[in-house]
Amino acid sequence: MTTSTPNGPFVGRPVIALLAIVALMLAAANLRGGLVVVGPLVTEIRAALNISASAFSMLTTLPLLCFGIVSICVPWLTRRWAPQWLSIVGLMVISLGVGLRLVDNYALIILGTLLLGSAIAVLNVLIPGLVKAFFPHRVGLMTGLYSVTLTAGAGMGVYLAIPLLEQFDNWRVPVAMWAIFPLFCVLFWLPMIRVKGVGRPANPVRVSLWRDKIAWSITFYMGLQSFYFYSMATWLPKILLENGLDAHQAGTATAFINLVSIPFNLFVPILAAKMANQRLLVVGTFMVSFIGIAGLWWQPNAAPLLWASFIGMGCGSALSLALSFFVLRAENTAQATALSAMAQSIGYLLAALGPVSLGLMRDISGHWQWALLLLLVLQLGQLASGWSAARPIKVKPDQSKL
Structure with missing residues:
Protein backbone atom coordinates (compact mmCIF):
# COMPACT_ATOMS: atom_id res chain seq x y z
CA MET A 1 0.00 0.00 0.00
CA ARG A 200 -1.60 -0.47 -5.06
CA PRO A 201 1.69 1.49 -5.20
CA ALA A 202 3.42 2.10 -8.52
CA ASN A 203 6.76 0.97 -7.03
CA PRO A 204 5.95 -1.83 -4.59
CA VAL A 205 8.21 -2.00 -1.56
CA ARG A 206 8.58 -5.06 0.63
CA VAL A 207 8.47 -4.02 4.29
CA SER A 208 10.20 -6.48 6.63
CA LEU A 209 9.98 -6.02 10.38
CA TRP A 210 11.43 -9.32 11.55
CA ARG A 211 14.61 -7.66 12.89
CA ASP A 212 12.88 -4.77 14.62
CA LYS A 213 12.68 -4.95 18.43
CA ILE A 214 9.57 -2.77 18.71
CA ALA A 215 7.76 -4.96 16.19
CA TRP A 216 8.61 -8.05 18.24
CA SER A 217 7.41 -6.36 21.44
CA ILE A 218 4.08 -5.57 19.80
CA THR A 219 3.88 -9.10 18.40
CA PHE A 220 4.35 -10.70 21.80
CA TYR A 221 1.86 -8.30 23.35
CA MET A 222 -0.70 -9.20 20.69
CA GLY A 223 -0.01 -12.91 21.12
CA LEU A 224 -0.21 -12.98 24.91
CA GLN A 225 -3.40 -10.92 25.06
CA SER A 226 -4.96 -13.26 22.45
CA PHE A 227 -3.83 -16.30 24.46
CA TYR A 228 -5.48 -14.78 27.55
CA PHE A 229 -8.76 -13.82 25.84
CA TYR A 230 -9.38 -17.08 24.02
CA SER A 231 -8.44 -19.11 27.09
CA MET A 232 -10.94 -17.21 29.23
CA ALA A 233 -13.65 -17.23 26.55
CA THR A 234 -13.30 -21.01 26.27
CA TRP A 235 -12.88 -22.12 29.87
CA LEU A 236 -14.39 -19.50 32.20
CA PRO A 237 -17.85 -21.16 32.17
CA LYS A 238 -16.29 -24.54 32.94
CA ILE A 239 -14.13 -23.09 35.73
CA LEU A 240 -17.18 -21.53 37.39
CA LEU A 241 -19.36 -24.62 36.94
CA GLU A 242 -16.74 -26.82 38.57
CA ASN A 243 -16.62 -24.43 41.53
CA GLY A 244 -20.29 -24.68 42.42
CA LEU A 245 -22.02 -22.08 40.23
CA ASP A 246 -25.04 -23.04 38.14
CA ALA A 247 -25.22 -22.68 34.35
CA HIS A 248 -27.07 -19.36 34.51
CA GLN A 249 -24.50 -17.79 36.84
CA ALA A 250 -21.61 -19.09 34.75
CA GLY A 251 -23.18 -17.82 31.53
CA THR A 252 -23.91 -14.40 33.00
CA ALA A 253 -20.35 -14.03 34.27
CA THR A 254 -18.95 -15.02 30.86
CA ALA A 255 -21.22 -12.51 29.11
CA PHE A 256 -19.81 -9.82 31.41
CA ILE A 257 -16.41 -10.16 29.72
CA ASN A 258 -17.76 -8.80 26.42
CA LEU A 259 -20.14 -6.33 28.04
CA VAL A 260 -17.57 -4.70 30.32
CA SER A 261 -14.91 -4.60 27.59
CA ILE A 262 -16.92 -2.32 25.26
CA PRO A 263 -16.16 1.09 26.86
CA PHE A 264 -12.49 0.11 27.16
CA ASN A 265 -12.49 -0.89 23.47
CA LEU A 266 -13.54 2.67 22.65
CA PHE A 267 -11.67 4.90 25.07
CA VAL A 268 -8.29 3.16 25.42
CA PRO A 269 -7.25 3.85 21.78
CA ILE A 270 -8.38 7.48 22.10
CA LEU A 271 -6.24 7.91 25.22
CA ALA A 272 -3.35 6.01 23.64
CA ALA A 273 -3.27 8.35 20.64
CA LYS A 274 -3.02 11.38 22.93
CA MET A 275 -0.15 10.03 25.05
CA ALA A 276 3.56 10.42 24.35
CA ASN A 277 3.91 6.81 25.50
CA GLN A 278 1.29 4.29 26.59
CA ARG A 279 3.04 2.74 29.60
CA LEU A 280 0.40 3.95 32.05
CA LEU A 281 -2.26 2.14 30.00
CA VAL A 282 -0.10 -0.99 29.82
CA VAL A 283 0.30 -1.05 33.61
CA GLY A 284 -3.40 -0.39 34.21
CA THR A 285 -4.34 -3.18 31.81
CA PHE A 286 -1.96 -5.55 33.59
CA MET A 287 -3.39 -4.70 37.01
CA VAL A 288 -7.05 -5.34 36.16
CA SER A 289 -6.21 -8.54 34.27
CA PHE A 290 -4.03 -9.81 37.11
CA ILE A 291 -6.73 -9.07 39.70
CA GLY A 292 -9.36 -10.91 37.65
CA ILE A 293 -7.27 -14.07 37.24
CA ALA A 294 -6.01 -13.94 40.83
CA GLY A 295 -9.61 -13.75 42.04
CA LEU A 296 -10.50 -16.86 40.05
CA TRP A 297 -7.42 -18.62 41.38
CA TRP A 298 -8.11 -17.61 44.98
CA GLN A 299 -11.89 -18.10 45.28
CA PRO A 300 -13.82 -18.22 41.99
CA ASN A 301 -17.27 -18.55 43.54
CA ALA A 302 -16.81 -15.60 45.96
CA ALA A 303 -17.47 -12.83 43.42
CA PRO A 304 -17.69 -14.29 39.88
CA LEU A 305 -19.19 -11.15 38.33
CA LEU A 306 -16.45 -9.01 39.85
CA TRP A 307 -13.68 -11.31 38.57
CA ALA A 308 -15.32 -11.44 35.13
CA SER A 309 -15.59 -7.65 35.08
CA PHE A 310 -11.87 -7.27 35.77
CA ILE A 311 -11.12 -9.84 33.07
CA GLY A 312 -13.34 -7.92 30.63
CA MET A 313 -11.56 -4.65 31.44
CA GLY A 314 -8.22 -6.33 30.80
CA CYS A 315 -9.26 -8.07 27.59
CA GLY A 316 -10.88 -4.95 26.12
CA SER A 317 -7.94 -2.71 27.03
CA ALA A 318 -5.27 -5.15 25.84
CA LEU A 319 -6.89 -5.76 22.44
CA SER A 320 -7.40 -2.03 21.89
CA LEU A 321 -3.82 -1.27 22.88
CA ALA A 322 -2.48 -3.92 20.51
CA LEU A 323 -4.54 -2.50 17.63
CA SER A 324 -3.38 1.02 18.55
CA PHE A 325 0.27 -0.03 18.47
CA PHE A 326 -0.15 -1.15 14.84
CA VAL A 327 -0.86 2.43 13.73
CA LEU A 328 0.99 4.45 16.38
CA ARG A 329 4.32 2.71 15.84
CA ALA A 330 4.17 2.85 12.02
CA GLU A 331 5.21 5.75 9.79
CA ASN A 332 2.83 4.89 6.97
CA THR A 333 0.16 2.51 5.74
CA ALA A 334 2.57 -0.08 4.36
CA GLN A 335 4.38 -0.32 7.71
CA ALA A 336 1.08 -0.51 9.63
CA THR A 337 -0.05 -3.39 7.41
CA ALA A 338 3.25 -5.23 7.77
CA LEU A 339 3.23 -4.77 11.55
CA SER A 340 -0.39 -5.93 11.76
CA ALA A 341 0.43 -8.99 9.65
CA MET A 342 3.45 -9.98 11.73
CA ALA A 343 1.75 -9.47 15.10
CA GLN A 344 -1.51 -11.18 14.15
CA SER A 345 0.20 -14.12 12.44
CA ILE A 346 2.22 -15.10 15.49
CA GLY A 347 -0.39 -13.78 17.89
CA TYR A 348 -3.21 -16.00 16.69
CA LEU A 349 -0.95 -19.06 16.53
CA LEU A 350 -0.28 -18.43 20.23
CA ALA A 351 -4.00 -17.91 20.79
CA ALA A 352 -4.75 -21.31 19.28
CA LEU A 353 -2.47 -22.87 21.92
CA GLY A 354 -4.24 -21.18 24.82
CA PRO A 355 -7.44 -23.23 25.24
CA VAL A 356 -5.59 -26.47 24.44
CA SER A 357 -2.82 -25.78 26.97
CA LEU A 358 -5.17 -24.86 29.79
CA GLY A 359 -7.45 -27.80 29.06
CA LEU A 360 -4.50 -30.18 29.11
CA MET A 361 -3.26 -28.78 32.44
CA ARG A 362 -6.77 -29.23 33.87
CA ASP A 363 -6.92 -32.84 32.72
CA ILE A 364 -3.50 -33.68 34.14
CA SER A 365 -3.93 -31.93 37.51
CA GLY A 366 -7.67 -32.49 38.02
CA HIS A 367 -8.23 -28.80 38.89
CA TRP A 368 -7.82 -25.31 37.40
CA GLN A 369 -5.24 -23.89 39.83
CA TRP A 370 -2.17 -24.62 37.72
CA ALA A 371 -3.83 -23.37 34.53
CA LEU A 372 -4.77 -20.08 36.21
CA LEU A 373 -1.27 -19.79 37.65
CA LEU A 374 0.09 -20.09 34.10
CA LEU A 375 -2.11 -17.18 33.04
CA LEU A 376 -0.82 -15.11 35.97
CA VAL A 377 2.79 -15.77 34.92
CA LEU A 378 2.02 -14.93 31.29
CA GLN A 379 0.50 -11.63 32.44
CA LEU A 380 4.00 -10.67 33.60
CA GLY A 381 5.27 -11.44 30.11
CA GLN A 382 2.47 -9.35 28.62
CA LEU A 383 3.39 -6.48 30.94
CA ALA A 384 7.06 -6.66 29.87
CA SER A 385 6.28 -6.74 26.14
CA GLY A 386 3.71 -3.95 26.50
CA TRP A 387 6.17 -1.80 28.47
CA SER A 388 8.61 -2.07 25.55
CA ALA A 389 5.94 -1.59 22.87
CA ALA A 390 4.64 1.55 24.60
CA ARG A 391 7.86 3.49 23.97
CA PRO A 392 7.33 6.37 21.49
CA ILE A 393 9.57 4.79 18.86
CA LYS A 394 8.58 3.99 15.28
CA VAL A 395 9.44 0.64 13.72
CA LYS A 396 12.47 0.65 11.41
CA PRO A 397 11.87 -1.92 8.67
CA ASP A 398 14.24 -3.39 6.13
CA GLN A 399 12.87 -2.26 2.78
CA SER A 400 13.56 -3.48 -0.75
CA LYS A 401 11.81 -2.76 -4.03
CA LEU A 402 10.34 -5.79 -5.74
Whole structure:
Protein backbone atom coordinates (compact mmCIF):
# COMPACT_ATOMS: atom_id res chain seq x y z
CA MET A 1 0.00 0.00 0.00
CA THR A 2 1.05 3.53 -0.57
CA THR A 3 1.91 6.00 2.11
CA SER A 4 -1.22 7.88 3.08
CA THR A 5 -1.42 11.61 2.41
CA PRO A 6 -0.54 13.71 5.50
CA ASN A 7 -4.10 14.97 5.94
CA GLY A 8 -5.88 11.89 4.64
CA PRO A 9 -7.79 11.46 1.38
CA PHE A 10 -11.10 12.94 2.60
CA VAL A 11 -10.21 16.58 3.26
CA GLY A 12 -13.20 18.68 2.22
CA ARG A 13 -15.20 15.54 1.34
CA PRO A 14 -17.45 14.85 4.35
CA VAL A 15 -19.85 12.52 2.51
CA ILE A 16 -17.20 10.11 1.27
CA ALA A 17 -15.50 10.32 4.69
CA LEU A 18 -18.74 9.22 6.35
CA LEU A 19 -19.09 6.38 3.83
CA ALA A 20 -15.52 5.31 4.63
CA ILE A 21 -16.31 5.19 8.36
CA VAL A 22 -19.44 3.11 7.72
CA ALA A 23 -17.51 0.79 5.37
CA LEU A 24 -14.75 0.19 7.93
CA MET A 25 -17.20 -0.42 10.77
CA LEU A 26 -19.37 -2.79 8.70
CA ALA A 27 -16.27 -4.77 7.74
CA ALA A 28 -15.29 -4.98 11.42
CA ALA A 29 -18.77 -6.23 12.32
CA ASN A 30 -18.22 -9.23 10.03
CA LEU A 31 -14.95 -10.37 11.56
CA ARG A 32 -16.33 -12.50 14.41
CA GLY A 33 -20.09 -13.02 14.03
CA GLY A 34 -19.90 -15.77 11.43
CA LEU A 35 -17.43 -17.65 13.62
CA VAL A 36 -18.98 -17.41 17.07
CA VAL A 37 -22.60 -17.94 15.98
CA VAL A 38 -22.08 -21.72 15.98
CA GLY A 39 -21.12 -21.81 19.67
CA PRO A 40 -24.66 -21.44 21.10
CA LEU A 41 -25.96 -23.82 18.40
CA VAL A 42 -23.58 -26.67 19.21
CA THR A 43 -26.30 -29.16 20.26
CA GLU A 44 -28.46 -28.57 17.17
CA ILE A 45 -25.53 -28.61 14.74
CA ARG A 46 -24.02 -31.79 16.17
CA ALA A 47 -27.40 -33.53 16.06
CA ALA A 48 -28.14 -32.41 12.50
CA LEU A 49 -24.72 -33.40 11.16
CA ASN A 50 -24.18 -36.38 13.48
CA ILE A 51 -20.63 -35.32 14.36
CA SER A 52 -18.57 -35.71 17.54
CA ALA A 53 -17.55 -32.94 19.91
CA SER A 54 -13.98 -33.03 18.58
CA ALA A 55 -15.25 -32.73 15.00
CA PHE A 56 -17.36 -29.74 16.01
CA SER A 57 -14.39 -28.11 17.76
CA MET A 58 -12.67 -27.88 14.38
CA LEU A 59 -15.22 -25.22 13.43
CA THR A 60 -13.74 -22.91 16.07
CA THR A 61 -10.09 -24.04 16.08
CA LEU A 62 -9.38 -23.95 12.33
CA PRO A 63 -10.16 -20.22 11.95
CA LEU A 64 -7.54 -19.33 14.57
CA LEU A 65 -4.97 -21.37 12.65
CA CYS A 66 -6.04 -19.58 9.45
CA PHE A 67 -5.54 -16.24 11.21
CA GLY A 68 -1.99 -17.24 12.07
CA ILE A 69 -1.03 -18.69 8.69
CA VAL A 70 -2.82 -16.35 6.26
CA SER A 71 -2.08 -13.06 8.07
CA ILE A 72 1.58 -13.14 7.10
CA CYS A 73 0.64 -13.24 3.40
CA VAL A 74 -1.43 -10.03 3.43
CA PRO A 75 1.43 -7.55 2.79
CA TRP A 76 2.31 -9.59 -0.31
CA LEU A 77 -1.30 -9.28 -1.48
CA THR A 78 -1.33 -5.50 -0.94
CA ARG A 79 1.70 -5.13 -3.20
CA ARG A 80 -0.35 -6.60 -6.03
CA TRP A 81 -3.92 -5.44 -5.42
CA ALA A 82 -5.44 -2.34 -3.86
CA PRO A 83 -6.58 -2.90 -0.27
CA GLN A 84 -10.09 -1.70 -1.14
CA TRP A 85 -10.44 -4.52 -3.68
CA LEU A 86 -9.00 -7.01 -1.21
CA SER A 87 -11.57 -5.86 1.36
CA ILE A 88 -14.43 -6.37 -1.10
CA VAL A 89 -13.18 -9.83 -2.08
CA GLY A 90 -12.66 -10.67 1.60
CA LEU A 91 -16.27 -9.83 2.44
CA MET A 92 -17.51 -11.93 -0.48
CA VAL A 93 -15.37 -14.89 0.61
CA ILE A 94 -16.73 -14.53 4.16
CA SER A 95 -20.22 -14.83 2.67
CA LEU A 96 -19.20 -17.91 0.68
CA GLY A 97 -17.47 -19.51 3.67
CA VAL A 98 -20.46 -19.04 5.98
CA GLY A 99 -22.76 -20.29 3.19
CA LEU A 100 -20.81 -23.54 2.94
CA ARG A 101 -21.24 -24.02 6.70
CA LEU A 102 -24.99 -24.34 6.07
CA VAL A 103 -24.76 -27.59 4.08
CA ASP A 104 -25.08 -31.16 5.38
CA ASN A 105 -21.65 -32.27 4.12
CA TYR A 106 -18.96 -32.08 6.81
CA ALA A 107 -16.12 -31.82 4.25
CA LEU A 108 -17.77 -28.77 2.66
CA ILE A 109 -18.34 -27.29 6.11
CA ILE A 110 -14.60 -27.61 6.80
CA LEU A 111 -13.85 -25.98 3.43
CA GLY A 112 -16.21 -23.15 4.31
CA THR A 113 -14.52 -22.78 7.70
CA LEU A 114 -11.10 -22.50 6.03
CA LEU A 115 -12.40 -19.90 3.57
CA LEU A 116 -14.09 -17.97 6.37
CA GLY A 117 -10.99 -17.96 8.57
CA SER A 118 -8.71 -16.98 5.69
CA ALA A 119 -10.91 -14.07 4.58
CA ILE A 120 -11.23 -12.78 8.14
CA ALA A 121 -7.44 -13.00 8.51
CA VAL A 122 -7.00 -10.75 5.46
CA LEU A 123 -9.43 -8.15 6.79
CA ASN A 124 -7.94 -8.37 10.30
CA VAL A 125 -4.63 -7.19 8.85
CA LEU A 126 -5.97 -4.73 6.30
CA ILE A 127 -8.23 -2.62 8.50
CA PRO A 128 -5.55 -1.09 10.82
CA GLY A 129 -3.61 -0.04 7.71
CA LEU A 130 -6.71 1.43 6.12
CA VAL A 131 -7.48 3.35 9.32
CA LYS A 132 -3.97 4.84 9.07
CA ALA A 133 -4.49 5.68 5.38
CA PHE A 134 -8.04 7.02 5.56
CA PHE A 135 -7.85 8.93 8.88
CA PRO A 136 -4.19 9.67 9.79
CA HIS A 137 -5.23 12.33 12.33
CA ARG A 138 -8.04 10.30 13.90
CA VAL A 139 -6.34 6.97 14.47
CA GLY A 140 -7.28 6.81 18.16
CA LEU A 141 -10.97 7.43 17.61
CA MET A 142 -11.19 5.19 14.54
CA THR A 143 -9.27 2.36 16.22
CA GLY A 144 -11.63 2.64 19.20
CA LEU A 145 -14.71 2.51 16.96
CA TYR A 146 -13.23 -0.45 15.09
CA SER A 147 -12.51 -2.30 18.33
CA VAL A 148 -16.02 -1.63 19.68
CA THR A 149 -17.63 -2.79 16.42
CA LEU A 150 -15.49 -5.93 16.41
CA THR A 151 -16.69 -6.77 19.92
CA ALA A 152 -20.29 -5.84 19.11
CA GLY A 153 -20.26 -8.08 16.03
CA ALA A 154 -19.12 -11.00 18.14
CA GLY A 155 -21.80 -10.19 20.70
CA MET A 156 -24.51 -10.09 18.03
CA GLY A 157 -23.38 -13.48 16.74
CA VAL A 158 -23.77 -15.03 20.18
CA TYR A 159 -26.81 -13.18 21.51
CA LEU A 160 -29.02 -13.45 18.40
CA ALA A 161 -28.32 -17.13 17.78
CA ILE A 162 -30.80 -18.65 20.25
CA PRO A 163 -33.67 -16.16 19.68
CA LEU A 164 -33.47 -16.75 15.91
CA LEU A 165 -33.24 -20.51 16.46
CA GLU A 166 -36.36 -20.44 18.64
CA GLN A 167 -38.22 -18.14 16.25
CA PHE A 168 -37.61 -20.24 13.12
CA ASP A 169 -36.88 -23.65 14.70
CA ASN A 170 -33.88 -24.03 12.39
CA TRP A 171 -30.21 -23.57 13.32
CA ARG A 172 -29.38 -22.49 9.77
CA VAL A 173 -31.30 -19.21 10.06
CA PRO A 174 -28.94 -17.46 12.53
CA VAL A 175 -25.94 -18.78 10.59
CA ALA A 176 -27.38 -17.66 7.23
CA MET A 177 -27.67 -14.10 8.53
CA TRP A 178 -23.87 -13.93 8.55
CA ALA A 179 -23.73 -15.12 4.95
CA ILE A 180 -26.08 -12.35 3.78
CA PHE A 181 -24.73 -9.47 5.88
CA PRO A 182 -21.27 -9.28 4.16
CA LEU A 183 -22.91 -8.88 0.75
CA PHE A 184 -24.83 -5.86 2.04
CA CYS A 185 -21.58 -4.41 3.38
CA VAL A 186 -19.91 -4.68 -0.04
CA LEU A 187 -22.22 -1.89 -1.28
CA PHE A 188 -20.49 0.57 1.05
CA TRP A 189 -17.04 -0.53 -0.12
CA LEU A 190 -17.65 0.06 -3.82
CA PRO A 191 -17.21 3.87 -3.53
CA MET A 192 -13.91 3.27 -1.70
CA ILE A 193 -12.35 1.88 -4.90
CA ARG A 194 -12.03 5.42 -6.25
CA VAL A 195 -10.31 6.83 -3.15
CA LYS A 196 -6.91 8.07 -4.31
CA GLY A 197 -3.63 7.56 -2.53
CA VAL A 198 -4.54 4.22 -0.94
CA GLY A 199 -4.36 1.80 -3.86
CA ARG A 200 -1.60 -0.47 -5.06
CA PRO A 201 1.69 1.49 -5.20
CA ALA A 202 3.42 2.10 -8.52
CA ASN A 203 6.76 0.97 -7.03
CA PRO A 204 5.95 -1.83 -4.59
CA VAL A 205 8.21 -2.00 -1.56
CA ARG A 206 8.58 -5.06 0.63
CA VAL A 207 8.47 -4.02 4.29
CA SER A 208 10.20 -6.48 6.63
CA LEU A 209 9.98 -6.02 10.38
CA TRP A 210 11.43 -9.32 11.55
CA ARG A 211 14.61 -7.66 12.89
CA ASP A 212 12.88 -4.77 14.62
CA LYS A 213 12.68 -4.95 18.43
CA ILE A 214 9.57 -2.77 18.71
CA ALA A 215 7.76 -4.96 16.19
CA TRP A 216 8.61 -8.05 18.24
CA SER A 217 7.41 -6.36 21.44
CA ILE A 218 4.08 -5.57 19.80
CA THR A 219 3.88 -9.10 18.40
CA PHE A 220 4.35 -10.70 21.80
CA TYR A 221 1.86 -8.30 23.35
CA MET A 222 -0.70 -9.20 20.69
CA GLY A 223 -0.01 -12.91 21.12
CA LEU A 224 -0.21 -12.98 24.91
CA GLN A 225 -3.40 -10.92 25.06
CA SER A 226 -4.96 -13.26 22.45
CA PHE A 227 -3.83 -16.30 24.46
CA TYR A 228 -5.48 -14.78 27.55
CA PHE A 229 -8.76 -13.82 25.84
CA TYR A 230 -9.38 -17.08 24.02
CA SER A 231 -8.44 -19.11 27.09
CA MET A 232 -10.94 -17.21 29.23
CA ALA A 233 -13.65 -17.23 26.55
CA THR A 234 -13.30 -21.01 26.27
CA TRP A 235 -12.88 -22.12 29.87
CA LEU A 236 -14.39 -19.50 32.20
CA PRO A 237 -17.85 -21.16 32.17
CA LYS A 238 -16.29 -24.54 32.94
CA ILE A 239 -14.13 -23.09 35.73
CA LEU A 240 -17.18 -21.53 37.39
CA LEU A 241 -19.36 -24.62 36.94
CA GLU A 242 -16.74 -26.82 38.57
CA ASN A 243 -16.62 -24.43 41.53
CA GLY A 244 -20.29 -24.68 42.42
CA LEU A 245 -22.02 -22.08 40.23
CA ASP A 246 -25.04 -23.04 38.14
CA ALA A 247 -25.22 -22.68 34.35
CA HIS A 248 -27.07 -19.36 34.51
CA GLN A 249 -24.50 -17.79 36.84
CA ALA A 250 -21.61 -19.09 34.75
CA GLY A 251 -23.18 -17.82 31.53
CA THR A 252 -23.91 -14.40 33.00
CA ALA A 253 -20.35 -14.03 34.27
CA THR A 254 -18.95 -15.02 30.86
CA ALA A 255 -21.22 -12.51 29.11
CA PHE A 256 -19.81 -9.82 31.41
CA ILE A 257 -16.41 -10.16 29.72
CA ASN A 258 -17.76 -8.80 26.42
CA LEU A 259 -20.14 -6.33 28.04
CA VAL A 260 -17.57 -4.70 30.32
CA SER A 261 -14.91 -4.60 27.59
CA ILE A 262 -16.92 -2.32 25.26
CA PRO A 263 -16.16 1.09 26.86
CA PHE A 264 -12.49 0.11 27.16
CA ASN A 265 -12.49 -0.89 23.47
CA LEU A 266 -13.54 2.67 22.65
CA PHE A 267 -11.67 4.90 25.07
CA VAL A 268 -8.29 3.16 25.42
CA PRO A 269 -7.25 3.85 21.78
CA ILE A 270 -8.38 7.48 22.10
CA LEU A 271 -6.24 7.91 25.22
CA ALA A 272 -3.35 6.01 23.64
CA ALA A 273 -3.27 8.35 20.64
CA LYS A 274 -3.02 11.38 22.93
CA MET A 275 -0.15 10.03 25.05
CA ALA A 276 3.56 10.42 24.35
CA ASN A 277 3.91 6.81 25.50
CA GLN A 278 1.29 4.29 26.59
CA ARG A 279 3.04 2.74 29.60
CA LEU A 280 0.40 3.95 32.05
CA LEU A 281 -2.26 2.14 30.00
CA VAL A 282 -0.10 -0.99 29.82
CA VAL A 283 0.30 -1.05 33.61
CA GLY A 284 -3.40 -0.39 34.21
CA THR A 285 -4.34 -3.18 31.81
CA PHE A 286 -1.96 -5.55 33.59
CA MET A 287 -3.39 -4.70 37.01
CA VAL A 288 -7.05 -5.34 36.16
CA SER A 289 -6.21 -8.54 34.27
CA PHE A 290 -4.03 -9.81 37.11
CA ILE A 291 -6.73 -9.07 39.70
CA GLY A 292 -9.36 -10.91 37.65
CA ILE A 293 -7.27 -14.07 37.24
CA ALA A 294 -6.01 -13.94 40.83
CA GLY A 295 -9.61 -13.75 42.04
CA LEU A 296 -10.50 -16.86 40.05
CA TRP A 297 -7.42 -18.62 41.38
CA TRP A 298 -8.11 -17.61 44.98
CA GLN A 299 -11.89 -18.10 45.28
CA PRO A 300 -13.82 -18.22 41.99
CA ASN A 301 -17.27 -18.55 43.54
CA ALA A 302 -16.81 -15.60 45.96
CA ALA A 303 -17.47 -12.83 43.42
CA PRO A 304 -17.69 -14.29 39.88
CA LEU A 305 -19.19 -11.15 38.33
CA LEU A 306 -16.45 -9.01 39.85
CA TRP A 307 -13.68 -11.31 38.57
CA ALA A 308 -15.32 -11.44 35.13
CA SER A 309 -15.59 -7.65 35.08
CA PHE A 310 -11.87 -7.27 35.77
CA ILE A 311 -11.12 -9.84 33.07
CA GLY A 312 -13.34 -7.92 30.63
CA MET A 313 -11.56 -4.65 31.44
CA GLY A 314 -8.22 -6.33 30.80
CA CYS A 315 -9.26 -8.07 27.59
CA GLY A 316 -10.88 -4.95 26.12
CA SER A 317 -7.94 -2.71 27.03
CA ALA A 318 -5.27 -5.15 25.84
CA LEU A 319 -6.89 -5.76 22.44
CA SER A 320 -7.40 -2.03 21.89
CA LEU A 321 -3.82 -1.27 22.88
CA ALA A 322 -2.48 -3.92 20.51
CA LEU A 323 -4.54 -2.50 17.63
CA SER A 324 -3.38 1.02 18.55
CA PHE A 325 0.27 -0.03 18.47
CA PHE A 326 -0.15 -1.15 14.84
CA VAL A 327 -0.86 2.43 13.73
CA LEU A 328 0.99 4.45 16.38
CA ARG A 329 4.32 2.71 15.84
CA ALA A 330 4.17 2.85 12.02
CA GLU A 331 5.21 5.75 9.79
CA ASN A 332 2.83 4.89 6.97
CA THR A 333 0.16 2.51 5.74
CA ALA A 334 2.57 -0.08 4.36
CA GLN A 335 4.38 -0.32 7.71
CA ALA A 336 1.08 -0.51 9.63
CA THR A 337 -0.05 -3.39 7.41
CA ALA A 338 3.25 -5.23 7.77
CA LEU A 339 3.23 -4.77 11.55
CA SER A 340 -0.39 -5.93 11.76
CA ALA A 341 0.43 -8.99 9.65
CA MET A 342 3.45 -9.98 11.73
CA ALA A 343 1.75 -9.47 15.10
CA GLN A 344 -1.51 -11.18 14.15
CA SER A 345 0.20 -14.12 12.44
CA ILE A 346 2.22 -15.10 15.49
CA GLY A 347 -0.39 -13.78 17.89
CA TYR A 348 -3.21 -16.00 16.69
CA LEU A 349 -0.95 -19.06 16.53
CA LEU A 350 -0.28 -18.43 20.23
CA ALA A 351 -4.00 -17.91 20.79
CA ALA A 352 -4.75 -21.31 19.28
CA LEU A 353 -2.47 -22.87 21.92
CA GLY A 354 -4.24 -21.18 24.82
CA PRO A 355 -7.44 -23.23 25.24
CA VAL A 356 -5.59 -26.47 24.44
CA SER A 357 -2.82 -25.78 26.97
CA LEU A 358 -5.17 -24.86 29.79
CA GLY A 359 -7.45 -27.80 29.06
CA LEU A 360 -4.50 -30.18 29.11
CA MET A 361 -3.26 -28.78 32.44
CA ARG A 362 -6.77 -29.23 33.87
CA ASP A 363 -6.92 -32.84 32.72
CA ILE A 364 -3.50 -33.68 34.14
CA SER A 365 -3.93 -31.93 37.51
CA GLY A 366 -7.67 -32.49 38.02
CA HIS A 367 -8.23 -28.80 38.89
CA TRP A 368 -7.82 -25.31 37.40
CA GLN A 369 -5.24 -23.89 39.83
CA TRP A 370 -2.17 -24.62 37.72
CA ALA A 371 -3.83 -23.37 34.53
CA LEU A 372 -4.77 -20.08 36.21
CA LEU A 373 -1.27 -19.79 37.65
CA LEU A 374 0.09 -20.09 34.10
CA LEU A 375 -2.11 -17.18 33.04
CA LEU A 376 -0.82 -15.11 35.97
CA VAL A 377 2.79 -15.77 34.92
CA LEU A 378 2.02 -14.93 31.29
CA GLN A 379 0.50 -11.63 32.44
CA LEU A 380 4.00 -10.67 33.60
CA GLY A 381 5.27 -11.44 30.11
CA GLN A 382 2.47 -9.35 28.62
CA LEU A 383 3.39 -6.48 30.94
CA ALA A 384 7.06 -6.66 29.87
CA SER A 385 6.28 -6.74 26.14
CA GLY A 386 3.71 -3.95 26.50
CA TRP A 387 6.17 -1.80 28.47
CA SER A 388 8.61 -2.07 25.55
CA ALA A 389 5.94 -1.59 22.87
CA ALA A 390 4.64 1.55 24.60
CA ARG A 391 7.86 3.49 23.97
CA PRO A 392 7.33 6.37 21.49
CA ILE A 393 9.57 4.79 18.86
CA LYS A 394 8.58 3.99 15.28
CA VAL A 395 9.44 0.64 13.72
CA LYS A 396 12.47 0.65 11.41
CA PRO A 397 11.87 -1.92 8.67
CA ASP A 398 14.24 -3.39 6.13
CA GLN A 399 12.87 -2.26 2.78
CA SER A 400 13.56 -3.48 -0.75
CA LYS A 401 11.81 -2.76 -4.03
CA LEU A 402 10.34 -5.79 -5.74
